[in-house]
Amino acid sequence: MKGIKILVVLFSPLAAGWISLFLGAYEISPFLVLKILLNETLSVFEVGDLPEKAIVWDIRFPRVLTAFLVGASLSGAGVTLQALFRNPLVDPFILGISAGAAFGCAITIGFLEIFPIQLMAFFFAILAVFLACFIAKTQGEISRLPLVLSGVIVSAFFTALVSMVKFLVDPHKLQSIVYWLMGSFSLADWRTLKWIVPGILVGLIPVYLMRWRLNVLSMGEEEAKMLGINVGRERALLILFSTLAVATATSACGIIGWVGLMVPHLIRMLIGPDHKVLLPLALAGGGAFMIAADTLSRTLTSFDIPVGIITALTGAPFFIYLMKKGGKEAWGK
């Protein structure tokens, strides 16, 4: 039973990706999609110069891949930070990444248009986390509660700065800032992938390798130390790498909420809390969920709804359902 569940989750991104490729404003048959993919990767079939080829390979496929990577990053970082903070309600933005990225985006669109948005969003996202860690550091150690608090402080500070920029810029620019902040994959193409793949892989691979230690770290600082874990160092590494993945993802497509909170929950309910299994499944599940949400966002209406709206619309009812159904159990107790 457990084995089947694991397989289903692991293969869900493939299914979601395939469906996403043949749905859209221009309908393409599911088999032609496969043919085109095989043609582009292995050159088995010769499909000729169909317009479908450009739609599948140059427009939809990179978008699906980007959605997968971003979903996996948010969900993987969610699992990691929930374990580190020993709280199933923590999300990947708790240390101020989203507020930092938002400020980077706002100030670039508003005043510094010579810089690329993604670069500035990335820079300020990292800066925000760095500040949060710096503020939380007392007597050479970073403990859990001060870190949550300083995350709140840094987020509030950058959010205030974003409001200030919004207030000062002209309305046209304001519109693009707001649009970016809602999160969207509409600009994802092969060029985007080229620079997010390294950032996300460098972030996620070490987290993946260290996943079993999340079990031990989630037992609490003192207990983990007694079990022989260098808590300070390992926590710093895990925060660093997951921040790198999330900051890269956020800088590519804006702020997409709920995924990093919801998917880890779902997978934990399905498969249990052991991070050795939970983390890889959360990566796959997060990727699949994001592909599905993005497919909805571009097929529901004739234009692209920002995907952040879709995830929030599905996330809130989901949590209400969890609260009503599972009570305390659903929250990991």
Next chain:
Amino acid sequence: MLEVKNLSFRHKGQKKEILKEITFKANSGEITTILGPNGAGKSTLFKCITGVWKNYEGEVFVKGSQVDHLSFEKRAKFFSVVPQDHEPPFPYSVFEVVLMGRASYVGLFSSPSKRDYQKAEETLELVGLYHLKDYPYTKISGGERQLTLIARALAQEAPVIILDEPTSHLDFKNQSLILSKIKQVVKEKGLTAVITLHDPNLASLFSDKIIVIKRGQILHNGNPQEVITEEVLREVYEIGVKIVNHNGINLVFPQIKET
């Protein structure tokens, strides 16, 4: 074997010494019990020995090698610690909790090996919990939880095992059950066990050696017959205590004042 020499401790910036010149030896294959009223410094002593508090004076040796100032990774090879009952944030299975005892053997970027899994299974078998292997740790009884934590400590394969009030949340039956289990394992494996207890009866029944501390100082140190006496207990707990001998077993009970 654990040896503590002249250990003194005070919190940073405070004058009051919480521990004063604590010196004792605990032998392998024996249970050494620390007895004392609340606030005597028992927990602080454990925190110093295991390195949670670092700024103490004095030395700690395990089997002749000095272990104060070692990193936690290295310390875990000398000490295993059974914490008081606690609730983990996620409902891990009993087996997953025991496997955590192998953390000091697992590399930074790797997962437990086959050997680690074997060890965890062996220790579960040893404490008699193998049938609960896949149960959520949050759903088992207090006694079973304590046994799980003991199994986890044993999986760590350290020569010294430290148990902070292993019976404090347990009922009458589980108290003696857990202590018998500890005694059996300690004898079998030649471990050095240092534990704290509140009940002088349990202490005299299960300990090989008892160390009595009060206000951060060792008052008495010896085998149960020497230490568990009316005079000593009166001195430590400041209440009237009676001891009755029944078939060679000393029974301690407090003298209740009629009001």
